[in-house]
Amino acid sequence: MTLHPHDLTTKPAAPARIMHPAERVKARSPSDWRIIRRLVRDYLGRQWAALSIAAACMIIAAGTNGALAAILNPAIKKIFLDKVPHMLVTIPLEIMGIVLLRAISGFGEQYFTNSTAERIVAAVQRDMFRSQITLDLGSLNAIHSGEMISKFLYDAAVLRNAITRGVAGLGKEIVTLLALFVVMLLQDWQLTLISLALLPAVAFVTQKLGRSLRKSSTRGMEETGTLARALSETLSGRRIVKAYNLEEHVAAIAYGRIERRLQYVIRAVRSRSASVPSTDLIGGIAAAITVAFAGWQAMHGQLAINEFASFIAAMLLAQQPVRNLSQLMAISSEGLSAANRLFEIIDAKPSIMDAPKAKPLQINRPRGGGISFDRIRFQYQPGSPALDDISLEIPPGKKVALVGPSGAGKTTIFNLILRFYDPHAGTISIDGQDLRTVTLTSLREHIALVTQEAILFDESIAQNISLGRTEASHEEIVAAAKAAAAHDFIAAIGGYETTVGEGGLKLSGGQRQRIAIARAMLRNAPILLLDEATSSLDSESERQVQDALAKLMEGRTTIVIAHRLSTVLDADIIYVLDRGRVVERGTHPYLIAQGGLYARLYRHNLEEPLGCS
Ligand SMILES: Nc1ncnc2c1ncn2[C@@H]1O[C@H](COP(=O)(O)OP(=O)(O)O)[C@@H](O)[C@H]1O
Ligand SMILES: [Mg+2]
Known part of the structure; x- marks a missing residue:
C-alpha cells in the first residue's frame, strides 16, 4: 500500500537541514557582509577587550620602529658631533627602552591576535557541537561523522587563519596606506591621481582571484571532509579490511580521495600565490607610468627633484601594504567560506523538539508505562513506508514481543517510542499522554534501551555503567553490575576503574552487553526496550545475559x-510484523495453532538454533 499525501495528518519530517554540496551551489550563499556582520556580532564583538589591546600593541610596535630610526638623528648629533659625554649613557638607554617596548608590544600583538582567534574558533566549535548534539536523528544521519569532524578541525583552522591575519593585518595596512597617501597628496596631487589610475585594475584582479580562491578552497574543504569520511570508515572497519585482504583496495580509494583533495588545494594555492605578484605587477606598471609623467613634468620645470624623490618613495612604500592587503583579501575570502560552512552547522535546527507547552511525562504508579500505537504510519524515505498503519497495545508491566523478518519495521517502532523520529500519521501515547505533548527529556528518562551492539565509550567501566544515571553512587553501580551478572568479570579484569578501550574493544561481546544491561538496570526506568539484545552473543554469554x-x-x-x-515464548503478547504491518498477534500457543507466519518462523528457528537472519 502506498502513502498518499492526504493520508498524512502531520507533515513528513522536514528534509535534513545540512545541504548536499550540489544543493549548496544552487542555493545562493549569504552575502559576505552578512557573514562578516555575524562574525563580528556573535564572536569578534565579545573579544573586543583583547582585540583593543592587540590593536594598541600593534600601534606601539609600529611606533617603536619609527622611534628607532628617528633616534639616529640625535644620536649622531649629540654623540658624534657635539660629543656630549652623558649622551653615551642616555642614548643607549633610550635605545634599550625602545627595544624593550618593541619586544613587549610585539609579544602583545602576537599573543592577543592569535589567542583571540583561537578563542573565537573555540566558541564556534562549542556552538557547532551544541547544535549537532541537539539535532534529531534524521538530520544527524544526513551528514557523515567523518565529515563533521573535518569541519570541526579543518574548516575551523581555515577560519582561524583568516581571523589572525585579518585582525592583525587589516587595521595596520589601512592606516599605513592612508598615511602614505597623505604624503603623496602633499607632494603632488596630480601625480597621486595618476598613480591611483590603476587601482581599479588591482581591485578587479583581487576580486577575481578571491572568487576563484574561494571556490577552490570550498571544494578543498569538502574534499577534506570526504577524505575524513573515508579514513573513519576504513579505520572502524579495520578487522574486515584485514580479514578480506582489502588493504590495496582501500588504499586505492584513499589515494583517489587524497589526489582529488590535492587538486583543489593546489588550485587554492595557485590563486593565493598569484595575488601578491599580480598586484605587484600592476603596481610596477603604475610606477612606470608615474615616472614617465613625473619626468615629463620635471622637464617642463613643474616638479622639483626633492618633491619627485619623496613622492616616489611614498609610492614605493605603499606597495607593501597594498600587496599585503590583496593577500589579506584572498585569505579572508577563504575564511568567509569556512565561516559560512560552519554557520550552516550551527544553524541546523532539530525537527524534533519540545512542543511549546510540553509537560513532563507522568507514569502511573505503581505499575505504569503502557504504550499504545494508534494507526501509525512512518517512512524514512518518501515512497517506502517503514510502518504502514500499525496499531499496538503494550499493557503496563507486561512483556510484549515484536517478531518478524529483517526489515519488517521492529527497530523503527523503538525509534518512534523514543521520538528519534515522529510518525507521519497516527498517535503514540504512554499512559494516555501523546508523546508530542511531553518533554523529550522526561520521555527518554523513563525508557531504558538495550541494543544489539552495546555502545561503550573509552572511559572506565564505572563511568560506562553510570551513563544510565549519572548521579548514581558507587554502591549503586556495583549493585547494578551484580544484577547484570557483570560483577565477577569486572573484578577479574581489574575492577571498575579499568578503561574499556575505543568502542569497548578490550571486552568480549557478552561482557560489553552485560555492561550495557547494568547501565539499563541503573537507569531503573519503567519502560524497557530490548532490540535483539542477545543476538550477537554466543550461547554461553547469551545464557548469562538472559x-x-x-x-x-x-x-x-x-x-x-x-x-x-x-526467548519470547513467555511473552504476554507477541506481535508479528511483516513489511511494516502487523500480520498476527497473540500468545505463543495461539500463534502456533494459527499456523501462519509466526508458526513458520518458529519452525525455521527450531531447525536452525543459531537462526539469526
Ligand atoms: N535510517 C534509515 N533510513 C532509511 N531507511 C531505513 C532506516 N532505518 C530503517 N530503514 C528501513 O525501514 C525499514 C524497517 O527497518 P527496521 O525497523 O530497522 O527493521 P527491523 O528492525 O524489523 O529489521 C527497512 O526497510 C529499512 O530498510
Ligand atoms: Mg532491527
Missing part, C-alpha cells in the same frame, strides 16, 4: 525484539 535480562524486566513494561524465538 538471566540478567530476566531480572531487569521484573516489574517493568518491556518490549523485546528477538530473532531467537525461544
Whole structure:
C-alpha cells in the first residue's frame, strides 16, 4: 500500500537541514557582509577587550620602529658631533627602552591576535557541537561523522587563519596606506591621481582571484571532509579490511580521495600565490607610468627633484601594504567560506523538539508505562513506508514481543517510542499522554534501551555503567553490575576503574552487553526496550545475559525484539510484523495453532538454533 499525501495528518519530517554540496551551489550563499556582520556580532564583538589591546600593541610596535630610526638623528648629533659625554649613557638607554617596548608590544600583538582567534574558533566549535548534539536523528544521519569532524578541525583552522591575519593585518595596512597617501597628496596631487589610475585594475584582479580562491578552497574543504569520511570508515572497519585482504583496495580509494583533495588545494594555492605578484605587477606598471609623467613634468620645470624623490618613495612604500592587503583579501575570502560552512552547522535546527507547552511525562504508579500505537504510519524515505498503519497495545508491566523478518519495521517502532523520529500519521501515547505533548527529556528518562551492539565509550567501566544515571553512587553501580551478572568479570579484569578501550574493544561481546544491561538496570526506568539484545552473543554469554535480562524486566513494561524465538515464548503478547504491518498477534500457543507466519518462523528457528537472519 502506498502513502498518499492526504493520508498524512502531520507533515513528513522536514528534509535534513545540512545541504548536499550540489544543493549548496544552487542555493545562493549569504552575502559576505552578512557573514562578516555575524562574525563580528556573535564572536569578534565579545573579544573586543583583547582585540583593543592587540590593536594598541600593534600601534606601539609600529611606533617603536619609527622611534628607532628617528633616534639616529640625535644620536649622531649629540654623540658624534657635539660629543656630549652623558649622551653615551642616555642614548643607549633610550635605545634599550625602545627595544624593550618593541619586544613587549610585539609579544602583545602576537599573543592577543592569535589567542583571540583561537578563542573565537573555540566558541564556534562549542556552538557547532551544541547544535549537532541537539539535532534529531534524521538530520544527524544526513551528514557523515567523518565529515563533521573535518569541519570541526579543518574548516575551523581555515577560519582561524583568516581571523589572525585579518585582525592583525587589516587595521595596520589601512592606516599605513592612508598615511602614505597623505604624503603623496602633499607632494603632488596630480601625480597621486595618476598613480591611483590603476587601482581599479588591482581591485578587479583581487576580486577575481578571491572568487576563484574561494571556490577552490570550498571544494578543498569538502574534499577534506570526504577524505575524513573515508579514513573513519576504513579505520572502524579495520578487522574486515584485514580479514578480506582489502588493504590495496582501500588504499586505492584513499589515494583517489587524497589526489582529488590535492587538486583543489593546489588550485587554492595557485590563486593565493598569484595575488601578491599580480598586484605587484600592476603596481610596477603604475610606477612606470608615474615616472614617465613625473619626468615629463620635471622637464617642463613643474616638479622639483626633492618633491619627485619623496613622492616616489611614498609610492614605493605603499606597495607593501597594498600587496599585503590583496593577500589579506584572498585569505579572508577563504575564511568567509569556512565561516559560512560552519554557520550552516550551527544553524541546523532539530525537527524534533519540545512542543511549546510540553509537560513532563507522568507514569502511573505503581505499575505504569503502557504504550499504545494508534494507526501509525512512518517512512524514512518518501515512497517506502517503514510502518504502514500499525496499531499496538503494550499493557503496563507486561512483556510484549515484536517478531518478524529483517526489515519488517521492529527497530523503527523503538525509534518512534523514543521520538528519534515522529510518525507521519497516527498517535503514540504512554499512559494516555501523546508523546508530542511531553518533554523529550522526561520521555527518554523513563525508557531504558538495550541494543544489539552495546555502545561503550573509552572511559572506565564505572563511568560506562553510570551513563544510565549519572548521579548514581558507587554502591549503586556495583549493585547494578551484580544484577547484570557483570560483577565477577569486572573484578577479574581489574575492577571498575579499568578503561574499556575505543568502542569497548578490550571486552568480549557478552561482557560489553552485560555492561550495557547494568547501565539499563541503573537507569531503573519503567519502560524497557530490548532490540535483539542477545543476538550477537554466543550461547554461553547469551545464557548469562538472559538471566540478567530476566531480572531487569521484573516489574517493568518491556518490549523485546528477538530473532531467537525461544526467548519470547513467555511473552504476554507477541506481535508479528511483516513489511511494516502487523500480520498476527497473540500468545505463543495461539500463534502456533494459527499456523501462519509466526508458526513458520518458529519452525525455521527450531531447525536452525543459531537462526539469526
Ligand atoms: N535510517 C534509515 N533510513 C532509511 N531507511 C531505513 C532506516 N532505518 C530503517 N530503514 C528501513 O525501514 C525499514 C524497517 O527497518 P527496521 O525497523 O530497522 O527493521 P527491523 O528492525 O524489523 O529489521 C527497512 O526497510 C529499512 O530498510
Ligand atoms: Mg532491527
